Amino acid sequence: MSFRSDIAPELIDISLEPEGVEVTYADGRSVFYHGVPTKAEETVTTAPGKDVHVLVTDPSEEEGVMLYVNDRATDDDILRSTGVGRVIIDRDETESIFPGVEATNAGYRTEITADPETARGRVFVFAEDELGEESYEIVGAE
DSSP states (O other), X not given: OOOOOOBOOOXXXXXXXXXXXXXXXXTSOEEXXXXXXXXXXXXXXXXXXXXXXXXXXXXXXXXXXXXXXXOOSSOHHHHHHHTXXXXXXXXXXXXXXXXXXXXXXXXXXXXXEEXXXXXXXXXXXXXXXXXXXXXXXXXXXX
């Protein structure tokens, strides 16, 4: 397994569409996360082995920051060119990844806990692998 470092994210363009969420990277490329995100109160726990991406919008919902959690496959230079950040969290550890957003390495699962009010924007979690993609929006407790 190759060593990967934490990388701070940059502000990138986003578009919230009825069919999903489009993210435009700093290098001009874009990706579309398909489907309306499932609402989850305060916490999302991903299935084992998923690639986990966290997107926090700014209050305008036109820009935001994206962070890959425990991604060891993407080269540091690629992340820097796209504006996407990365955080590596040790097993059974929790780290604040944005104001109001924490990530926990729960073994093979990742747990994202958020308070959108503190984050000052919407908080999305995308969990994907070669078999499929899931998307969530973390909302406050009712």
